[in-house]
Amino acid sequence: MFLASKTKKWFMVVVGAMMAFLVIDGAAILFGRYMSHLVPGYILSTIAGIIFIAFGIFMVVRKVRKHKRLVLRNPLVSTFGFVFLAELGDKTQITSGLFAMVYNPWLVFVGVMLALLLLSLIAVYVGEFISEKVNRRSLSIISGLAFILIGLSMIKI
Numbered sequence: 724m725f726l727a728s729k730t731k732k733w734f735m736v737v738v739g740a741m742m743a744f745l746v747i748d749g750a751a752i753l754f755g756r757y758m759s760h761l762v763p764g765y766i767l768s769t770i771a772g773i774i775f776i777a778f779g780i781f782m783v784v785r786k787v788r789k790h791k792r793l794v795l796r797n798p799l800v801s802t803f804g805f806v807f808l809a810e811l812g813d814k815t816q817i818t819s820g821l822f823a824m825v826y827n828p829w830l831v832f833v834g835v836m837l838a839l840l841l842l843s844l845i846a847v848y849v850g851e852f853i854s855e856k857v858n859r860r861s862l863s864i865i866s867g868l869a870f871i872l873i874g875l876s877m878i879k880i
Contacts (some may be wrong), residue, residue: 727762732798733847737840739802744839747753747810748819752832755823762824765879775874778814782867788828825877 758777810816815835824830 726777733874735798737843737847739799740843741836741840743803743806744836744843745814747807747816748835749832749838751816751820752823752828752835755820755831758820759824762841765819767824768877768879771825772874772877772879774817774821775877777871777874778817779867779870779872782863782870784864784867812813816870839849 819831819835822835
């Protein structure tokens with residue numbers, strides 16, 4: 724959303740973001756699938772649930788920061804770099820790997836890529852409107868609660 728507001732070349736922002744998501748989340752899914760062969764499913768599901776709950780709690784209690792001004796010279800490269808670095812160890816990457824431990828990794832990959840494409844397009848088209856009208860803190864709390872619910876549903880003790 725932030726990067727899309729800095730350029731008129733919205734298509735390059737979407738392509739750059741999707742390339743970064745493909746690389747970073749694809750690697751997480753492969754790692755998650757590898758782990759699923761080493762550790763029993765009920766243990767992985769419980770660990771994944773606990774991690775989801777931890778992310779949810781973090782999102783609910785964290786402070787939301789404002790972004791500084793930035794000018795993009797090459798939207799494709801800039802977006803790829805920003806998204807790639809932001810995704811390293813981020814909730815999306817870890818979530819992708821966790822789901823691949825429990826579910827079919829190809830279906831997880833397709834689902835993740837479609838979700839990220841849709842979210843990227845929404846960010847480009849309505850991101851600025853949303854950021855002006857909806858409190859970022861409220862969005863963070865709603866997202867955090869959703870993560871907590873997903874985490875609770877995954878725990879198999």
